Amino acid sequence: EEAEAHVRVTGMTCSACTGAVEAAVSARRGVRRVAVSLLQNRARVVFDPALVKVEDIIEAIEDAGFDAEILP
Numbered sequence: 001e002e003a004e005a006h007v008r009v010t011g012m013t014c015s016a017c018t019g020a021v022e023a024a025v026s027a028r029r030g031v032r033r034v035a036v037s038l039l040q041n042r043a044r045v046v047f048d049p050a051l052v053k054v055e056d057i058i059e060a061i062e063d064a065g066f067d068a069e070i071l072p
């Protein structure tokens with residue numbers, strides 16, 4: 001099973017920041033795909049909802065030092 005989440009990520013100021021967000025989210029079990037846009041301050045995450053919740057993805061981004069909120 002697969003679900004998709006869009007997240008607003010704020011606090012990224014360089015392309016290494018996007019790499020840090022991608023690495024932090026990718027490290028979570030159940031995350032299948034992560035794409036982060038520095039210019040749009042957004043992350044798109046494809047994940048297995050049986051293994052990981054959107055809240056866990058938000059937490060991973062916040063633990064990496066950025067602010068994150070779920071987009072509709």
Ligand code: 9UX
Pocket residue numbers: 012013014015016017
């Ligand atoms: Mo470079 Mo992005 O120090 O925080 S990784 S600005």
